[in-house]
Amino acid sequence: MKRIYYLKTCSTNQRILKELNTTDFELVNIKEQNIDADxxxxxxxxxxxxxxxFSKKATKYKEQGLKDKNLSEQDYRQLMLEEYTFLKRPFIINEEAVFIGNAKEVVEKAKQSLNN
Known part of the structure; x- marks a missing residue:
């Protein structure tokens, strides 16, 4: 699978996509099509x-008081399936290699993987 889950309206995600060779990738805007459970x-x-x-930087994380709760793995799963804003992004899937988030070192590793 060669797929990138990203948020089209996010300038950071747009910048990262411009830095990557995404020619053979399916690009999925998570606002229009949230990630599936599988x-x-x-x-x-x-x-x-x-x-x-899970993105603990999401505005709804603080708004819903989730930062003050002890969330289980199933809670994280359910929240991400219900609301795309809880997904760390982008999710870059290059066959078996996975790169999550927009940290500089993650993006660099993704670039190396995609350029090989």
């Missing part, structure tokens, strides 16, 4: 947890 489960297995895929 893909989210697969990513969580690759990354080791649902929490690793």
């Amino acid at each position: 893909t989210l489960d697969w990513l969580a297995k690759k990354e080791g947890s649902y929490e690793a895929l």
Whole structure:
């Protein structure tokens, strides 16, 4: 699978996409088509947890008082399936290699993977 889940309206995601060679990739705007349960489960297995895929920077995380709760892995899963803003982004899937988020080192590793 060669797929990138991103937010079209996010300038950081747009900048990252411009830096990557996405020619053979399916681009999925998560605002229009949220991630499906099977893909989210697969990513969580690759990354080791649902929490690793969850964005604690999301405005709704604070608004809903989630930062003050002890969330379980199933809570993280359910929240991400219900609301795209809880997904760390972008999610870059290059066959078996997975790159989550927009941290500089993650983006650099993704570039290396996509350019090989």
